[in-house]
Amino acid sequence: MTPLSHIRNFSIVAHIDHGKSTLADRLIQSTNTVADRDMKAQMLDAMDIERERGITIKANTVRIDYVADNGEAYVLNLIDTPGHVDFAYEVSRSMRAVEGSLLVVDSTQGVEAQTLANVYQAIDADHDIVPILNKIDLPAADCDRVAEQIEDVIGIDASGAIRVSAKTGIGIHETLEAIVHHLPAPKGEENADLKAMLVDSWYDSYLGVIVLVRIIDGRLKKGDRVKFVSNGTVHHVDRIGVFRPQMQVIDSLGPGEIGFLTASIKQVRDTRVGDTVTHDKKTVTPLPGFKPAQPVVFCGLFPVDSSEFEDLRDAIDKLALNDASFSFEMETSAALGFGFRCGFLGLLHLEVIRDRIEREYDIELITTAPSVVYHVYMRDGSMQELHNPADMPDLSVVDHLEEPRIKATILVPDDYLGDVLKLCQDRRGVQLDLTYAGSRAMVVYDLPLNEVVFDFYDRLKSVTKGYASFDYQLTGYQTDNLVKMSVLVNDEPVDALSMMVHRDRAEMRGRAMVEKLKDLIPRHMFKIPIQAAIGGKVIARETLSAMRKDVTAKCYGGDATRKRKLLDKQKAGKKKMRQFGKVDIPQEAFISALKMDS
Amino acid sequence: MTEDWQNGGFGIYIHWPFCAAKCPYCDFNSHVARTIDHAAWRNAYLEEIRKAAEQTPGRIVHTVFFGGGTPSLMEPWVVADIIDAIRKHWPTANDMEITLEANPGSVEAQRFADFRAGGVNRISMGIQALNDEDLRRLGRIHSADEARAAFDIARKTFDRVSFDLIYGRQKQTLADWESELKQALTMAIDHLSLYQLTIEQGTAFGDRYNAGKLAGLPDEDRAADMFTLTRDICADFGMPAYEVSNHARDGAQSRHNLIYWRYGDYVGIGPGAHGRLTLNGQRFATEAPTNPKRWLEELRQLPNVALTGEDQANEFLLMGLRLTDGVDLARFEALSGRSVAPDTLKNLSELGLLDQRGRNISVTEQGVSVLNGVLRELLAD
Ligand SMILES: Nc1nc2c(ncn2[C@@H]2O[C@H](COP(=O)(O)OP(=O)(O)OP(=O)(O)O)[C@@H](O)[C@H]2O)c(=O)[nH]1
Ligand SMILES: C[S@@+](CC[C@H](N)C(=O)[O-])C[C@H]1O[C@@H](n2cnc3c(N)ncnc32)[C@H](O)[C@@H]1O
Ligand code: SF4
Ligand SMILES: [Mg+2]
Numbered sequence: 001m002t003p004l005s006h007i008r009n010f011s012i013v014a015h016i017d018h019g020k021s022t023l024a025d026r027l028i029q030s031t032n033t034v035a036d037r038d039m040k041a042q043m044l045d046a047m048d049i050e051r052e053r054g055i056t057i058k059a060n061t062v063r064i065d066y067v068a069d070n071g072e073a074y075v076l077n078l079i080d081t082p083g084h085v086d087f088a089y090e091v092s093r094s095m096r097a098v099e100g101s102l103l104v105v106d107s108t109q110g111v112e113a114q115t116l117a118n119v120y121q122a123i124d125a126d127h128d129i130v131p132i133l134n135k136i137d138l139p140a141a142d143c144d145r146v147a148e149q150i151e152d153v154i155g156i157d158a159s160g161a162i163r164v165s166a167k168t169g170i171g172i173h174e175t176l177e178a179i180v181h182h183l184p185a186p187k188g189e190e191n192a193d194l195k196a197m198l199v200d201s202w203y204d205s206y207l208g209v210i211v212l213v214r215i216i217d218g219r220l221k222k223g224d225r226v227k228f229v230s231n232g233t234v235h236h237v238d239r240i241g242v243f244r245p246q247m248q249v250i251d252s253l254g255p256g257e258i259g260f261l262t263a264s265i266k267q268v269r270d271t272r273v274g275d276t277v278t279h280d281k282k283t284v285t286p287l288p289g290f291k292p293a294q295p296v297v298f299c300g301l302f303p304v305d306s307s308e309f310e311d312l313r314d315a316i317d318k319l320a321l322n323d324a325s326f327s328f329e330m331e332t333s334a335a336l337g338f339g340f341r342c343g344f345l346g347l348l349h350l351e352v353i354r355d356r357i358e359r360e361y362d363i364e365l366i367t368t369a370p371s372v373v374y375h376v377y378m379r380d381g382s383m384q385e386l387h388n389p390a391d392m393p394d395l396s397v398v399d400h401l402e403e404p405r406i407k408a409t410i411l412v413p414d415d416y417l418g419d420v421l422k423l424c425q426d427r428r429g430v431q432l433d434l435t436y437a438g439s440r441a442m443v444v445y446d447l448p449l450n451e452v453v454f455d456f457y458d459r460l461k462s463v464t465k466g467y468a469s470f471d472y473q474l475t476g477y478q479t480d481n482l483v484k485m486s487v488l489v490n491d492e493p494v495d496a497l498s499m500m501v502h503r504d505r506a507e508m509r510g511r512a513m514v515e516k517l518k519d520l521i522p523r524h525m526f527k528i529p530i531q532a533a534i535g536g537k538v539i540a541r542e543t544l545s546a547m548r549k550d551v552t553a554k555c556y557g558g559d560a561t562r563k564r565k566l567l568d569k570q571k572a573g574k575k576k577m578r579q580f581g582k583v584d585i586p587q588e589a590f591i592s593a594l595k596m597d598s
Numbered sequence: 599m600t601e602d603w604q605n606g607g608f609g610i611y612i613h614w615p616f617c618a619a620k621c622p623y624c625d626f627n628s629h630v631a632r633t634i635d636h637a638a639w640r641n642a643y644l645e646e647i648r649k650a651a652e653q654t655p656g657r658i659v660h661t662v663f664f665g666g667g668t669p670s671l672m673e674p675w676v677v678a679d680i681i682d683a684i685r686k687h688w689p690t691a692n693d694m695e696i697t698l699e700a701n702p703g704s705v706e707a708q709r710f711a712d713f714r715a716g717g718v719n720r721i722s723m724g725i726q727a728l729n730d731e732d733l734r735r736l737g738r739i740h741s742a743d744e745a746r747a748a749f750d751i752a753r754k755t756f757d758r759v760s761f762d763l764i765y766g767r768q769k770q771t772l773a774d775w776e777s778e779l780k781q782a783l784t785m786a787i788d789h790l791s792l793y794q795l796t797i798e799q800g801t802a803f804g805d806r807y808n809a810g811k812l813a814g815l816p817d818e819d820r821a822a823d824m825f826t827l828t829r830d831i832c833a834d835f836g837m838p839a840y841e842v843s844n845h846a847r848d849g850a851q852s853r854h855n856l857i858y859w860r861y862g863d864y865v866g867i868g869p870g871a872h873g874r875l876t877l878n879g880q881r882f883a884t885e886a887p888t889n890p891k892r893w894l895e896e897l898r899q900l901p902n903v904a905l906t907g908e909d910q911a912n913e914f915l916l917m918g919l920r921l922t923d924g925v926d927l928a929r930f931e932a933l934s935g936r937s938v939a940p941d942t943l944k945n946l947s948e949l950g951l952l953d954q955r956g957r958n959i960s961v962t963e964q965g966v967s968v969l970n971g972v973l974r975e976l977l978a979d
Contacts, residue, residue, distance in 0.1 A: 524971075525951060525971050548968070549821045550968050550969070551825075551967055551969040552796075553793040556665075556855060557611055560917060561872060561883055563913075564913050574974070
């Protein structure tokens, strides 16, 4: 049993790719938590998608034993967190379970948007912070400048920042000592009633739901009957353990410790992150809990092959089992048939889920335009949430609409500042702040989420050649002049292409949309009008001219087989298109048509 | 009961896989060989002819076609022996058409008389272009003057001589092609094949095209204009298109190629040669290994593939609709056991792409430029 004074709990936070997971590797390795021969790079990023994209999506906890230079043995619980803004929620709840943070800053890059976002969360959570300047092995490292930036931009003392190469192992020992000496020990009461925080939960096909807990007071033992305070359900604990990083079963967890329990729980939904756990029959003051993660981006997912609808349902059910932030409901589209309207934390989250359905479940998908959640206020005073532009009620019953706004923070070298400001203005942004730190500008904008959701980040990267970083938070809803734009192909409305736009931007979006569609839809045997309309009024129009030439020049006795097979293949290809009236629209059109060039 | 192939006839295709040089646009099974054992090739062809005849005894052979490659580089005695063997193994039509593809070089011109003596009665000559610059760009090894000279010798030797041109070349304007085509029509006797340049994958042109280095090719609109212009001018000169790329005065059509387009039966002999043969009431696709050495020394035929009714119906339609005369829907129905959806026919007619007269359908002048699209509609389930 480790005394509280010898426990340290901390999260590792940073902007995306600044080296959190690599630092975690070194901490794990240098303390012999994992034998050298079992090490692999970013070993905590265990999911296929994480390894493939080289990013962390899910926060991970590891318990490390460390004998410090003073000869004392410490238990360190580290939580490696994701850097991408879509998964900011993982970071914030991890921070609630620990007392300190290692703030990793890539010394070749400096402070970026998620550095700021994360550090503010750490300060909010009352953390002590140890700054780490990483990647000092690289020639472009500039520790002095970055340390200065940390002090200027963030306003924390960087004089004790540790210079580290998570790649080569420089500074790892100093990091471990700093954890012991600069981060606080947890507080807690061994002899009080059990009070634990439910930090996270996920499904394991062998053990059922695994619940990650942080013990505040009391002791949790195998065989205990525990109660989840929010819903009063009682479970029999059949296993307790810690991650090193593989699961290791232990007998009990005491105050200040982080570990897991299993209790034959079937669904992740039966557990609520942020919940308070205590013993059955006991009453404790509940912890404040976490705000649940709300999906902010919605889109339709439809199987390319409509006979795979049931398989898709199955896949979505399974994925949702493990991801409480992913929501879904059935949707029918005149154009696309049966599918699901799904909610995500952001576009990366959307991509990750879509990839997993396509790969792990082998279902090809049509993804419709991502949309945000609008608030539709009706004449009768009631309010409806609108997740899908196709469901927009008739205007005669609508009083007004509100759309979600965000506060966006962008860090950019000043060479690109003008482009960034123009981009934000074009997207209906309102400037809130503009400050400089060295040669970098920090721009804060109030923006409509719907202008950002789809391709803002791509555009930002392209206008700044990848040098800008971006973070955002939802701020609230605001009334604006929003309309539904429909798209008609060959005079038939295509519901899956309809979208909500600001009235002032409608012509521009409509024009861009019909021009894109003209390129994306292959020529047919007849000419096809493509129109964008608001209500009954056409605001943009293009005509895709009829195919003029498609005939094989030479076809003799030796060509019959090949031509027949080619036609068979084309028939199969046609299945990947959706028919709207007489027009075949290729699946990629549904997303590509929305990409804007400015 | 008559079998379907009898609507198309019966012919024999002989493939000669060698050329003096490989043209950069060509994806035919043609190769440059340093030495050729002509006697061995002769023996192999005769052997295959004997085997094919055993399977199709008593069929009347209407046509023979020596294709390539460059069959005009075959030894005339080999050609003669093959024709003799065919006459020996099958009954042959009195007016049997025997075509040989020729390149317009001086070497081949010297052999025309011998080919004629051996039984060849029609020449199809690959002239490709009537100006030297374009010939060079097409990688041809003859000049326009050489081609004209070879053509003159051929027409003095044979009653029936056709030639091929490729258009839609790099940098060719509509006006360039119009004047060249008119020249060609004054040269032509009664048959012309006019092919729009196709960029085939796996050829030198294909590679250059993929690398973005084949400049000045026509876009879809100009290609369509060239195609229509070609058909109009040829019709004006009394040589209307009877097939997508083939033009002839009445009665001068290539009867051998008509067997393909009318979906008859044909024996395919030589490396990479395909055939269609109805044996005991079942139609098969036949095919030979493409590699010349392998064909000569190891294996002359791949296993026959039985064609389903649906396969045959599809092939019948995709070959037959190339003909200006079109096809008989009754044959399609008999082969596939189903009919083309009346809505599809109606749609295509309304779009002005298809003509329907009783049970016959054919593509219109407008429809022929988008024949592949018409076929996709007609054959979609
Ligand atoms: N040269 C060098 N490269 C490093 C160092 N630390 C990390 N990297 C590299 O930087 C990249 C990102 O490292 P990760 O550890 O995955 O970064 P992360 O912060 O966990 O990234 P996310 O989880 O996606 O936010 C990888 O290619 C690492 O190999 C370092 O000290 N030196
Ligand atoms: C079998 S080829 C060869 C005939 C002969 N070896 C010659 O080249 O003169 C028959 C004809 O197909 C045409 N052809 C070959 N490749 C072509 C291509 N890629 N595009 C258009 N026509 C082509 C040429 O007109 C050629 O004359
Ligand atoms: S076009 Fe004719 S000569 Fe040229 S390679 Fe092809 S077959 Fe041989
Ligand atoms: Mg990571």
